[in-house]
Amino acid sequence: MPIKRLLDQSSFTPEQRHILELAFSQALRKLELVDRNDPICGIVAKKVIEIGASEANDAAAIAEMAFRQLTPDRQC
Secondary structure, three states, X not given: OHHXXXXXXXXXXXXXXXXXXXXXXHHHHHXXXXXXXXXXXXXXXXXXXXXXXHXXXXXXXXXXXXXXXXXXXXXX
């Protein structure tokens, strides 16, 4: 899972890591991505971490923000 590798290099607390992992999974579902080896999943992981580090602390909110930022032209 791409997000675990990125989180291993971070200074997030275990609770923050858990929230970001949940947000990542939710964002992948919303984006309909199932192959976690797909390079796009790495982009999603970076976006989730970026949002989690600077804005939200709720998994659903982080996933929604990542989805909206990664799909600006797509109708929700």
